[in-house]
Amino acid sequence: APVIGVLALQGDVREHLIALAAADAVARPVRRPEELAEVDGLVIPGGESTTISKLAVLFGVMEPLRARVRDGMPVYGTCAGMIMLADKILDPRSGQETVGGIDMIVRRNAFGRQNESFEAALDVDGVPGEPVEGVFIRAPWVESVGAGTEVLAEHEGHIVAVRQGNALATSFHPELTGDHRVHALFVDMVRANRAAESL
């Protein structure tokens, strides 16, 4: 089974570890460069993107992470994790950096405070069957994408799921629902990448 890390600096790490294990991956927390070097793919969880960014720099994993994403390691970011994968943030806080990897511009807290949390049924490309229950918690949306970035889902005209090559991002939190289909999609991406690398 593919070994998939969850960046374990801040955020809902445990929920992703559980969802990945349910989707037949070997899941483990990653904090340090040595741990990052041992995984076939990585999830960046939901949480607070400025905090995750600062801790990634502090723990010395920001640069190694950028390098692995550039090299094509599959990566999946939810909510704050989506923000971390954006090549550009519209309204970064001071000291906030991103890993990048997806040619998109993301707006933080875009769905607004009056609605800090809501759920919506979403059709997500690549996830067959019933709609995915999207849990949005002070969620970002994708303001715009470049030509190489695929839009996988929208909510009320706003882009909430994207993929560029081996990088996947959702504004919402499939790890909180018990429906592991989005994680299964990511595990398949990691499997396919491993197979391609061993050719």
Ligand code: GLN
């Ligand atoms: N609003 C948070 C941020 O900007 C993201 C919220 C979340 O991950 N649930 O980082």
